[in-house]
Amino acid sequence: MTAAIRTKLSAMMFLEFFIWGGWFVTLGTYLLKDLKTSGIEVGAAVTTQSIGAIVAPFIIGLIADKFFSAQKILGVLHLLGGALLWWASTATNFSSFYPVILVYMILYMPTLALVNSVSFRQMQNPSKEFPPIRVLGTIGWIVAGALISWLNWDKQGGEAALVNTFKMAAIASVVLGLFSFTLPSTPPVKRGESTTIGEILGLDAIRLLKNSSYLIFFIASIAICIPLAFYYGFANPFFQEKGMQATTVTQSLGQVSEILFMVMIPFFFVRLGVKKMLAVGMLAWALRYVLFAYGDANSNYWMLILGIVLHGVCYDFFFVTGQIYTDNLAGERFKSAAQGFITLATYGVGMLIGSLIAGRIVDQYKTSETAHNWQTIWLIPAGIAAVVMVLFLLFFRDKNSMATDPALNLDEQKDMRLDV
Incomplete structure (x- = not known):
C-alpha cells in the first residue's frame, strides 16, 4: 500500500467518525433542551442507530456487494447524508426532526462497513495495516468533541448552540462524500451472484x-x-x-x-x-x-x-x-x-x-x-x-x-x- 493510499484511507476514517461524533454525543442534550422532548423521545431518536444497523446489511449485501463500487456508494450516501443533517438542523420539534434523522441513520450506518471494505481491499496484511488507519476514526471522534467544547456549543446556561453540531457534521459529510470519489476503486465482489436474505x-x-x-x-x-x-x-x-x-x-x-x-x-x-x-x-x-x-x-x-x-x-x-x-x-x-x-x-x-x-x-x-x-x-x-x-x-x-x-x-x- 502506497503512502498516498494510506493517507487517503486515514482521511476517510477521520471524517467518517468526525461526522458521527460531531452530533451524536450531544443528541440527548439537544433534544431535551432545544426541542423540549421527553426521555422516551430521546430514546426513540437513539434507536435510529439500531434501525440503521438492521437495515445496513441489505444495502451492503444487495447493492455494494453486487452492483456498484464501494467508494461510489460511500460518496453518494454521504452527500445525501449531508443534506439530511442540514435539514435536521432546521427542525423545530421532534415530529419533524425524527423522520429526517431516521432516514439519515439508515443511510449512515452502512457507511461504517463501506469504509472498512474500501480499506481492506487495498491491504496485503490487514491485521498489521488496518489498526493505524482505523485509529484515525477514533481521533476524528475526539476532535469533533474538542471542537464543540472549544466553540462553547455545549456551554452551561445561555442560549443553546448545539444545533450547530448538525451543520458542522453536514459540511463534513459533504466533504467526505466528494472525497470518496477520489478513493481507490473498490468494485463489487459478488457481481452476478445470487444472494439469499440469510446470507445478507x-x-x-x-x-x-x-x-x-x-x-x-x-x-x-x-x-x-x-x-x-x-x-x-x-x-x-x-x-x-x-x-x-x-x-x-x-x-x-x-x-x-x-x-x-x-x-x-x-x-x-x-x-x-x-x-x-x-x-x-x-x-x-x-x-x-x-x-x-x-x-x-x-x-x-x-x-x-x-x-x-x-x-x-x-x-x-x-x-x-x-x-x-x-x-x-x-x-x-x-x-x-x-x-x-x-x-x-x-x-x-x-x-x-x-x-x-x-x-x-x-x-x-x-x-x-x-x-x-x-x-x-x-x-x-x-x-x-x-x-x-x-x-x-x-x-x-x-x-x-x-x-x-x-x-x-x-x-x-x-x-x-x-x-x-
Whole structure:
C-alpha cells in the first residue's frame, strides 16, 4: 500500500467518525433542551442507530456487494447524508426532526462497513495495516468533541448552540462524500451472484449458536447493550445537569481510553483468556454507572471522570474481545457472516431494546422540567450489567475444542473452530 493510499484511507476514517461524533454525543442534550422532548423521545431518536444497523446489511449485501463500487456508494450516501443533517438542523420539534434523522441513520450506518471494505481491499496484511488507519476514526471522534467544547456549543446556561453540531457534521459529510470519489476503486465482489436474505443478514452463522458457550456469549452481548444505551442517549444530558463544563471534549476521554486499551488487548488476551476478558468488560459497565450515580461536579468529580475513562475497558474488553472470539469460532467459511450476525444482534436488537427502556426510565425519574434523579437512573443499568456478568460467569464455559460440544456434528466441527 502506497503512502498516498494510506493517507487517503486515514482521511476517510477521520471524517467518517468526525461526522458521527460531531452530533451524536450531544443528541440527548439537544433534544431535551432545544426541542423540549421527553426521555422516551430521546430514546426513540437513539434507536435510529439500531434501525440503521438492521437495515445496513441489505444495502451492503444487495447493492455494494453486487452492483456498484464501494467508494461510489460511500460518496453518494454521504452527500445525501449531508443534506439530511442540514435539514435536521432546521427542525423545530421532534415530529419533524425524527423522520429526517431516521432516514439519515439508515443511510449512515452502512457507511461504517463501506469504509472498512474500501480499506481492506487495498491491504496485503490487514491485521498489521488496518489498526493505524482505523485509529484515525477514533481521533476524528475526539476532535469533533474538542471542537464543540472549544466553540462553547455545549456551554452551561445561555442560549443553546448545539444545533450547530448538525451543520458542522453536514459540511463534513459533504466533504467526505466528494472525497470518496477520489478513493481507490473498490468494485463489487459478488457481481452476478445470487444472494439469499440469510446470507445478507449473516444468518448462515446461526449455527454458531449450537455451541453452548457461544450461545451464552450471544445472549450476554444482547443483554449488555441494554445498559450501553443509557450511556449513548443520556450521558451528555446527565453531565450537563451535574454542572460539568466542556462536557463533549471531556466525554472524548473515553475514546482516548479506548485507543490505549486497544493497544493492550493482546497483552491481556494471553494472560486472562476469553471468559475473564468478557467478564472484566461487563464489570466495567456496572462500575462506571455506579460512579455516575454517586459522582458530582464538586468533591466527587473524579468519579465522573473515572466513569468516562472506563469506556476503554467497557468497549475493548467486551466488544473487541467478542469480535475476536467470534472470528476464531467461525472459521474461514463463516467469518463475514458471523461478524454481521453479532453486529445485528448487539447494535441492532440489543441497542434497540436498551434505548426504548432507557427513555422510559429517565422520564419516570424526572423531578422537574430541568432535573432528574440521576442516582436511581444510573443504578438501574448498573444492576442490569451486574446481573448479566454474574449469569455469564455461572454459565459460560471457555472451551478449547469444538469436539467437546455434543451439539455439533462432525461436519459442523470441520466448518468451525475455537482457537481461543
